[in-house]
Amino acid sequence: MSDHPNLPFGHNTLKLRAVFVPDGADVSTAGIVQAVGPHPVMIRAVRVPEGGALPGYPYEHIGQAVFIPDSDDRNTPAFTSRRDPSRMSLSGAARLSAPSRTDDSRAQDDNALANRRWPGCPLASIAGPWAPPANPTGDNGSSGGSARRRGVRSAQANFSAAVPTPHVDTSRDAIDAAVNALSARPAKWDDASATSLAASAIRSGALLPPLQFPADLISAATGDQLSIARPDARPNRLVSDKAPEQQPRAADVTPPPSDESVAVVLPNGSTIPDPYSPTGRLMSPVADLAPVAAAGRRARRTYQTMLHNPKTMVGALPLFAIDTLIHLGQGGLFDYQRRGNHLTGFEHFRQYQDVSNFNVGLFCQQAGLSLENALIAAGSYARVFSGNAKPDRPYGLDPQTYEFIKAGYQAGQSGAFDHPLSPK
Amino acid sequence: MVLLRGLLFTIAIIIAAYALIAAVLYLMFFVDACISTTRSRISVAGLGFQVEDTNCDTLAKEEWVSVYGFADRDRGRTLLFRYSPASYHLPLPTIEVPDQRTIIIAIPIVSSVYSKLDSWHNHSIRYDIGHIDYP
Numbered sequence: 001m002s003d004h005p006n007l008p009f010g011h012n013t014l015k016l017r018a019v020f021v022p023d024g025a026d027v028s029t030a031g032i033v034q035a036v037g038p039h040p041v042m043i044r045a046v047r048v049p050e051g052g053a054l055p056g057y058p059y060e061h062i063g064q065a066v067f068i069p070d071s072d073d074r075n076t077p078a079f080t081s082r083r084d085p086s087r088m089s090l091s092g093a094a095r096l097s098a099p100s101r102t103d104d105s106r107a108q109d110d111n112a113l114a115n116r117r118w119p120g121c122p123l124a125s126i127a128g129p130w131a132p133p134a135n136p137t138g139d140n141g142s143s144g145g146s147a148r149r150r151g152v153r154s155a156q157a158n159f160s161a162a163v164p165t166p167h168v169d170t171s172r173d174a175i176d177a178a179v180n181a182l183s184a185r186p187a188k189w190d191d192a193s194a195t196s197l198a199a200s201a202i203r204s205g206a207l208l209p210p211l212q213f214p215a216d217l218i219s220a221a222t223g224d225q226l227s228i229a230r231p232d233a234r235p236n237r238l239v240s241d242k243a244p245e246q247q248p249r250a251a252d253v254t255p256p257p258s259d260e261s262v263a264v265v266l267p268n269g270s271t272i273p274d275p276y277s278p279t280g281r282l283m284s285p286v287a288d289l290a291p292v293a294a295a296g297r298r299a300r301r302t303y304q305t306m307l308h309n310p311k312t313m314v315g316a317l318p319l320f321a322i323d324t325l326i327h328l329g330q331g332g333l334f335d336y337q338r339r340g341n342h343l344t345g346f347e348h349f350r351q352y353q354d355v356s357n358f359n360v361g362l363f364c365q366q367a368g369l370s371l372e373n374a375l376i377a378a379g380s381y382a383r384v385f386s387g388n389a390k391p392d393r394p395y396g397l398d399p400q401t402y403e404f405i406k407a408g409y410q411a412g413q414s415g416a417f418d419h420p421l422s423p424k
Numbered sequence: 425m426v427l428l429r430g431l432l433f434t435i436a437i438i439i440a441a442y443a444l445i446a447a448v449l450y451l452m453f454f455v456d457a458c459i460s461t462t463r464s465r466i467s468v469a470g471l472g473f474q475v476e477d478t479n480c481d482t483l484a485k486e487e488w489v490s491v492y493g494f495a496d497r498d499r500g501r502t503l504l505f506r507y508s509p510a511s512y513h514l515p516l517p518t519i520e521v522p523d524q525r526t527i528i529i530a531i532p533i534v535s536s537v538y539s540k541l542d543s544w545h546n547h548s549i550r551y552d553i554g555h556i557d558y559p
Contacts, residue, residue, distance in 0.1 A: 276510050278513050315441075318445050322449065325449055328483055335485070338481050342451070342456065348479055350479070350487065353479075353512070356481075356485045357484060360484065378484035381483045385457045385480070390538070398486045399536050399557070400558070401485065405484065
């Protein structure tokens with residue numbers, strides 16, 4: 001939150017930051033990231049003309065909202081011809097309030113952005129938030145407004161939204177709340193020469209990934225509605241009758257991975273931050289990773305038992321390797337990113353790469369390996385079989401892979417998964 | 425003599441068992457450990473480009489995206505840029521050829537960069553990378 005010191009938002013309030021680019025211009029994702037931060041979430045959206053039928057699944061109607069223009073917007077001739085935004089209402093939510101642009105450091109950032117050029121960016125040659133004014137003399141042309149805002153329409157508004165009820169699946173709580181809160185009643189977007197919008201939302205003190213909308217959102221006319229498809233939306237995914245904490249904890253048996261992403265919840269109830277995840281938390285097909293830890297402990301017990309028996313000691317190490325690969329290898333029980341087998345083929349779930357690496361670290365820690373041995377083993381296998389060794393990186397592993405294996409190991413080391421029956 | 429023969433037999437059995445296990449493990453877990461998928465293929469100004477995503481699943485799970493270039497005179501493809509994506513939901517790189525001398529590859533954020541070519545086929549390659557998590 002250090003980036004947003006001026007956001008005393010209430011529990012159900014969102015703050016949106018928008019960057020507009022001229023009509024006909026493609027928005028550069030690189031530029032958006034530069035403007036609103038990394039990890040933008042792409043959300044499909046459609047504009048529904050006034051009186052038109054809603055598109056239905058996977059789109060979710062999100063109602064209307066009010067855009068509160070800042071002083072620069074009010075100065076534009078186009079704005080004065082529009083309906084008074086103060087008369088507009090937001091469905092199911094409280095009235096909005098707009099922060100002062102002059103008080104908001106982000107507003108100043110917008111103007112700074114308006115006067116910089118994104119090197120090498122496709123937008124560099126056109127007017128837009130990443131390009132300087134087309135006419136350095138400050139000629140405003142027909143678009144009105146001040147010289148520094150020519151071709152640039154930056155806006156900021158607060159949106160209030162009711163938290164969806166019944167309880168929203170916490171794995172997508174933040175994004176869904178944001179999506180539910182967003183709306184399209186852009187008082188000026190209808191005639192503004194803008195085609196794209198990127199916005200970041202902040203809710204309850206948590207920074208959401210920036211949301212990026214397609215061009216047709218901006219061309220919405222007064223009275224139009226907007227429907228937005230949730231990322232990876234699936235029917236009945238949003239609403240759950242129970243809060244996660246009320247749901248039964250998974251037994252020491254691994255449930256089959258589902259297509260539903262949920263945040264990993266440690267036994268102490270905390271989640272694991274994941275800056276690479278759209279939700280900011282480590283996502284998994286199952287919330288409870290205790291079965292991973294339990295399998296690691298079992299592998300350790302089996303190995304030790306066999307090792308101390310002269311008749312079985314010779315098979316201890318191979319069996320341990322097999323045990324590890326069955327659980328963590330390609331298509332293994334805890335390899336959530338791949339499902340299937342060699343006969344029918346593998347299905348790849350890219351979104352579970354981080355948690356699969358986390359499982360490697362957790363399993364190895366509970367199995368009694370040192371962190372170094374776990375990383376050496378992982379790096380060695382990767383070096384031999386992936387053909388993409390990185391000799392300049394620790395253990396030859398990709399840095400992100402390394403980080404999540406280490407995080408899993410440290411989670412196990414923290415004692416969070418210690419079991420009463422554990423031999424540890 | 426009989427004892428020695430028995431010992432050798434036992435050792436042979438163990439080695440054979442290890443080899444069998446290793447072969448099974450190899451077939452089960454390491455054959456086809458990497459899956460490559462062509463994500464996009466474009467042709468710009470007479471130059472062809474292919475964006476390929478590769479995921480390798482050994483013990484560690486790794487992924488990288490490669491941008492290859494094709495030219496008429498080339499028989500094969502040339503690796504121009506390879507990086508590790510920061511997240512699955514982020515967009516693929518965009519490729520532009522604004523003039524006869526320049527290729528621009530733009531990507532907002534990457535986890536790390538594996539390799540990048542500075543020039544190819546009489547074109548200099550400019551990289552517009554918004555952020556690198558692990559420079």
